[in-house]
Amino acid sequence: MSKSVGRNAGVLTIVMLGILIVGQGHSSLYATAITVGLYALLGVPLGLIYGCGGVLSLAQAAFAAIGGYASALLFSHYHLPPEATLLPAIIVPALFAYVVSRPILRLPEMSMALATLALGLLVEVVFSSSGGLTGGYEGVTGLPPIPIVGNSRVGVLLLVWSAVIICVYCYDAFRTSARGRALIAIHVDRLLAESVGIPVARELSLLFAITAGISGFVGWLYAHYLGYIGPGSLNVHLSANLLFMVVVGGRKYSLGPVLGAAFFVFAGDWLPGSAQAHGMVFGALIVLVLLLVPEGLLSLVQSRFRWKRVASRPIPQSSQLSPEQSL
Amino acid sequence: MKIAARDLAVRFGGITALDGVDFELNRGEIVGLIGPNGAGKTTLFNCITGVVAPNAGSVVVDGADISNHRFDLRVHLGISRTFQTPRVNAHGTVLEAVMLGFNPIVKKPLFGSFFGSRSVRKAEADMESRAHNLISELGITTDPTKRAGDLSLGALRLVEVARALAAGPHYLLLDEPAAGIDENDQGVLANVIRKAAKDGIGVLIVEHNVPFVADLCGRLIALVQGRIAASGEPSGVLSDPHFVRAYLGDSNAG
Ligand SMILES: Nc1ncnc2c1ncn2[C@@H]1O[C@H](COP(=O)(O)OP(=O)(O)OP(=O)(O)O)[C@@H](O)[C@H]1O
Ligand SMILES: [Mg+2]
Numbered sequence: 001m002s003k004s005v006g007r008n009a010g011v012l013t014i015v016m017l018g019i020l021i022v023g024q025g026h027s028s029l030y031a032t033a034i035t036v037g038l039y040a041l042l043g044v045p046l047g048l049i050y051g052c053g054g055v056l057s058l059a060q061a062a063f064a065a066i067g068g069y070a071s072a073l074l075f076s077h078y079h080l081p082p083e084a085t086l087l088p089a090i091i092v093p094a095l096f097a098y099v100v101s102r103p104i105l106r107l108p109e110m111s112m113a114l115a116t117l118a119l120g121l122l123v124e125v126v127f128s129s130s131g132g133l134t135g136g137y138e139g140v141t142g143l144p145p146i147p148i149v150g151n152s153r154v155g156v157l158l159l160v161w162s163a164v165i166i167c168v169y170c171y172d173a174f175r176t177s178a179r180g181r182a183l184i185a186i187h188v189d190r191l192l193a194e195s196v197g198i199p200v201a202r203e204l205s206l207l208f209a210i211t212a213g214i215s216g217f218v219g220w221l222y223a224h225y226l227g228y229i230g231p232g233s234l235n236v237h238l239s240a241n242l243l244f245m246v247v248v249g250g251r252k253y254s255l256g257p258v259l260g261a262a263f264f265v266f267a268g269d270w271l272p273g274s275a276q277a278h279g280m281v282f283g284a285l286i287v288l289v290l291l292l293v294p295e296g297l298l299s300l301v302q303s304r305f306r307w308k309r310v311a312s313r314p315i316p317q318s319s320q321l322s323p324e325q326s327l
Numbered sequence: 328m329k330i331a332a333r334d335l336a337v338r339f340g341g342i343t344a345l346d347g348v349d350f351e352l353n354r355g356e357i358v359g360l361i362g363p364n365g366a367g368k369t370t371l372f373n374c375i376t377g378v379v380a381p382n383a384g385s386v387v388v389d390g391a392d393i394s395n396h397r398f399d400l401r402v403h404l405g406i407s408r409t410f411q412t413p414r415v416n417a418h419g420t421v422l423e424a425v426m427l428g429f430n431p432i433v434k435k436p437l438f439g440s441f442f443g444s445r446s447v448r449k450a451e452a453d454m455e456s457r458a459h460n461l462i463s464e465l466g467i468t469t470d471p472t473k474r475a476g477d478l479s480l481g482a483l484r485l486v487e488v489a490r491a492l493a494a495g496p497h498y499l500l501l502d503e504p505a506a507g508i509d510e511n512d513q514g515v516l517a518n519v520i521r522k523a524a525k526d527g528i529g530v531l532i533v534e535h536n537v538p539f540v541a542d543l544c545g546r547l548i549a550l551v552q553g554r555i556a557a558s559g560e561p562s563g564v565l566s567d568p569h570f571v572r573a574y575l576g577d578s579n580a581g
Contacts (some may be wrong), residue, residue, distance in 0.1 A: 173443035218431035
């Protein structure tokens with residue numbers, strides 16, 4: 001079990017090196033890979049809380065926006081450099097998520113999605129309508145570049161992808177730890193989780209806050225990579241797309257969201273036609289993937305290599321009870 | 328050192344599930360809880376473990392009033408339980424199902440869990456070997472790497488007992504552990520329960536299999552319609568006319 005923990009992170013490291021080499025000839029590949037990396041960095045933590053923990057969040061982009069704005073506003077109002085705003089950009093959305101999580105995470109999956117959606121919309125409205133404080137619809141421009149790597153695309157690529165690789169490693173390590181089993185137990189059956197002493201609400205809030213903190217980091221990267229952040233940059237639309245990426249790539253695998261992000265970005269680049277037609281083709285593509293491989297694209301690869309031995313007998317009735325049924 | 332419940336009352340809408348129940352379970356003793364369907368046996372379990380908040384009454388464990396403690400906190404005070412209908416992650420392995428039981432006693436540092444620290448990996452290996460021991464102690468012969476969802480009901484019950492024992496409880500509450508398991512496994516189960524009691528664990532067993540509990544328990548409590556109809560030595564309880572009439576029907580009352 002523990003030997004394979006680093007495997008996925010290793011695969012991703014090789015992919016990153018491959019991109020670095022191939023991209024030397026085609027510099028646009030670097031820009032694309034950075035976008036994929038940023039999406040993956042939002043998607044992998046979401047994959048953990050959704051795929052393992054059943055927390056369906058449509059607020060991840062909003063947390064990123066909070067992080068990005070925290071940094072942008074500290075710069076524009078107090079002239080703090082990005083080095084100094086990194087920590088606030090992570091901690092502010094994490095704290096915010098922790099505070100709002102208790103009532104939200106108690107809800108069933110669908111209501112949770114709606115509640116986090118509302119949260120995302122709220123954050124968007126606050127940023128766009130706060131006038132002079134946040135720059136309103138125009139947002140904040142002229143932000144300094146990311147420290148150390150500066151404006152070097154290779155540098156940003158390395159930074160973003162290293163972060164993704166670390167996230168994937170942490171996902172795999174966590175998943176095979178006692179805490180990871182606890183998270184899966186919470187998802188399967190909260191009463192079962194409580195019966196072995198897992199403080200369900202606290203555990204979910206904590207993990208939710210951690211994903212928000214990572215999202216905040218992505219917002220910080222985004223703002224200083226582009227030198228700009230506005231209310232439309234990291235919006236609810238992106239939150240929904242992130243969920244697509246996680247599900248299409250494979251929500252039960254650490255690499256699923258990474259594959260989903262790549263699929264999303266490359267399909268967007270290669271599909272012909274207008275933006276509108278684009279959206280329709282894309283929607284159809286997602287439906288097709290979900291119908292043909294409900295566990296996500298990565299399940300095609302995984303099933304070939306790993307799950308061959310697992311019997312596919314249906315689960316007996318006794319073990320899939322709803323919490324209400326006979327305790 | 329004991330669990331003492333005083334004057335417990337539970338109502339679900341119009342139904343009175345428990346009605347003024349006093350109850351004690353000492354460490355090291357085996358007590359059987361019997362009674363017809365709907366008598367309130369599982370509800371009593373739920374009150375003691377904190378799944379259901381009683382409308383009245385208190386639960387005291389080792390001298391501390393835990394009436395307002397949440398379910399997950401009571402496990403940390405040494406109260407482990409199984410469920411009448413086994414609850415497992417059907418997609419996980421048998422080994423993982425048992426390892427889940429170690430949760431209250433294993434350290435789970437947040438950053439160590441994410442970064443796979445040496446102490447976390449060591450604890451993991453340690454738990455794995457102890458889970459293997461528990462599995463063999465309970466005579467679970469299925470391959471531990473098998474999917475828990477593929478097990479028979481009987482095997483699932485034993486997995487639940489193993490999971491409950493993993494936490495190292497002071498009190499073990501088993502809800503119909505022998506239902507649906509074959510005689511050979513019942514024998515293994517009885518031995519495990521006796522050994523647990525000898526190790527100082529207080530065991531409370533809900534069972535419809537009367538010979539099984541009568542043989543195992545030093546004391547029986549008969550619950551009828553949310554009230555204690557009889558309690559004491561098994562032979563006394565089983566011949567108590569009030570209880571016999573309620574449990575076995577009038578024809579056997581003679
Ligand atoms: N969550 C609940 N909501 C409403 N009524 C309930 C609930 N749990 C139990 N009851 C009712 O309370 C009464 C006692 O139920 P309980 O499950 O405690 O009985 P039991 O003795 O365990 O029975 P069995 O032998 O069938 O398991 C029953 O009438 C049952 O319908
Ligand atoms: Mg019952």
